[in-house]
Amino acid sequence: MLADPEAMKRFGNTVVQWNLHTKQPKKVFDVPGAPLEIRCAWGENHNYCFTSTALTSKIWLIYEDQEGAWQAKEVADVGDPSKIPLPVDISIQSDDKMLWVNTFMDGKTRAFDISDPFKPKQVFEQKIGAQVNMVSSSWDGKRLYYTSSLLANWDKKGADNEQFLKAYDWDGKQLKEKFAIDFTKEKLGRA
Template structure:
């Protein structure tokens, strides 16, 4: 089994502060366990590429010995694999760039990838950017060099009409339009995702954690509830 690190509950339970990251209260390691002996056999320090590692998903092919890992704060996808000699190693295969912004808590906004899913045929990877607001589809036929083949914005912090102004963006020419369903603007950003078994439908939820929802998406908390 391979486990990831988020952070100290006493810290993230009160909302996100960059000072807590700098103080070392958030994770940047993976831990490999012997499931038969219930002992830890290896820990991998992911460094700057692996700040706040969250979801890890193995390829479905039982002979592959590979997994993909999403790292929230660093907004990266790492390939986790067993190398010669039996040790586990990582390599970064996707990096989502931060956007320079005004009207937000920091001058640069990371995508904050919090969940990933791999299609049953191991052909496609799907992941979310909870802060930017988009869900992406990548072709991982060549897992060393994934290629983005789909993208849709579902809420997020950089949509038009919000408090945030994007002043520099290496990916988009304009801020995306907000998602409107039945006349209502959808608050929050895409978080947990699940792909149907036939690979034709992707289900998305918008809430990450109540304290973080209130901090980053206060419109999600309705006054009449």
């Protein structure tokens, strides 16, 4: 699909900065590869956000430069882009030092040190399940929560169609599973 320009036209390739008061776009950034989620830094004067692109497996930084203009810059790869791990959700820890990136196709979560937002460095990787979608970091950064379903029509088939909520403790070096709810086993529907 990536080699087919017509197929790629069916996916979004922009990020739009909005003026929320006037409800008008301020700037449109060219971010090829279907950017899905955008997460902004929490800290005062941390005028930047991250997005990941599902089809090209890149992390992009959207930031305010020294002249006060906003820019978009590709800053890191997610996994092996040639294998299209399909980054789907991202979460910035409240101290703005870690970015969590989930990849649906390989079921992994990856942690990037974003102390320097222009040079994210992957520092951790772990398989969460056959498929993983959403990630949320607790405010203190010590717990992470994962769910698996992307879209019912896109979820994997058979045994790989896992439907779960999983919670992990994070000690800064490793994830340790605390509990998991199997939505299929409990007959709860999709996660």
